[in-house]
Amino acid sequence: xxxxxxxxxxxxxxxxxxxxxxxxxxxxxxxxxxxxxxxxxxxxxxxxxxxxxxxxxxxxxxxxxxxxxxxxxxxxxxxxxxxxxxxxxxxxxxxxxxxxxxxxxxxxxxxxxxxxxxxxxxxxxxxxxxxxxxxxxxxxxxxxxxxxxxxxxxxxxxx
Numbered sequence: 001x002x003x004x005x006x007x008x009x010x011x012x013x014x015x016x017x018x019x020x021x022x023x024x025x026x027x028x029x030x031x032x033x034x035x036x037x038x039x040x041x042x043x044x045x046x047x048x049x050x051x052x053x054x055x056x057x058x059x060x061x062x063x064x065x066x067x068x069x070x071x072x073x074x075x076x077x078x079x080x081x082x083x084x085x086x087x088x089x090x091x092x093x094x095x096x097x098x099x100x101x102x103x104x105x106x107x108x109x110x111x112x113x114x115x116x117x118x119x120x121x122x123x124x125x126x127x128x129x130x131x132x133x134x135x136x137x138x139x140x141x142x143x144x145x146x147x148x149x150x151x152x153x154x155x156x157x158x159x
Contacts, residue, residue, distance in 0.1 A: 130151075
């Protein structure tokens with residue numbers, strides 16, 4: 001049975017709808033080519049900085065760059081993960097505070113099952129046990145603030 005990820009289907013349909021669109025062409029006629037930017041960091045608003053450092057450093061293995069007050073700078077290969085215990089001053093209060101929904105960072109690890117075991121021993125919620133696909137293995141775990149992250153090991157063709 002062939003398994004198709006939802007994102008692959010969406011990207012494929014999008015590509016069919018926009019013939020001639022490539023990574024180097026813009027959507028609008030005459031639009032200048034824009035070079036892809038480098039992802040510098042992802043900032044995650046957290047409620048308990050120490051608990052989040054235990055999750056992202058102790059279990060996931062990100063390196064600590066610095067910790068200062070309510071802010072921690074962690075390092076992954078190619079991008080930073082910044083943890084911040086405050087809110088931006090332009091944000092309005094949210095009654096239900098829907099943290100943890102809408103963005104799913106994917107971290108490539110050597111052994112997804114081993115990483116899931118570390119998170120389980122740490123008391124973190126396993127959202128999805130490791131599943132194997134033609135491209136690799138993927139699992140999902142919930143951090144202390146409810147954010148869901150993916151752990152992947154790529155074994156097949158990279159997309």
